[in-house]
Amino acid sequence: MVVSPDEGSFLDPKWFVIGFAFAAFALILHYDLRLGLAAGTLLGLVAALWLYLVLRFSLPGRSQPSERRLMEERFRKQVSNRSKAALRKSDDDAGSGAQSGPDTL
Structure with missing residues (x-):
């Protein structure tokens, strides 16, 4: 059965992007600790900004x-x-x- 994109499945592209971001972070962290910490900080800042925008402006629009x-x-x-x-x-x-x-x- 085909799942509607509105129902939020695990095949949603955002989960692939998040997964690849964490995999890249792990590879960078394994390669060089300081570079990995910098990448993790950047990844954390992007996640915090995204969370702020979601909570502030309700971007996903689940209510509508x-x-x-x-x-x-x-x-x-x-x-x-x-x-x-x-x-x-x-x-x-x-x-x-x-x-x-x-x-x-």
């Missing part, structure tokens, strides 16, 4: 539906309206054939 979800809901509503209109038209066509008009007497 995403554009994709809004478009899906709009599409489902249009399909529902079209099917109701087609059903109504077929009922009207079936009902008009059963009525006796002035020529059928």
Whole structure:
């Protein structure tokens, strides 16, 4: 089953980026301690800035539906309206054939 990007799975690209950042940090730390500490400090500053922006401006927007979800809901509503209109038209066509008009007497 396909998982929607709005539901936050482990296949979300942000997890790959975070994983590669930590792997790069570990490799740099293993290569040179001072360079690794500098990279870790930089990584920590970026993480702190990201956390601040998320908490301050609510960037992920979990409370608001995403554009994709809004478009899906709009599409489902249009399909529902079209099917109701087609059903109504077929009922009207079936009902008009059963009525006796002035020529059928």
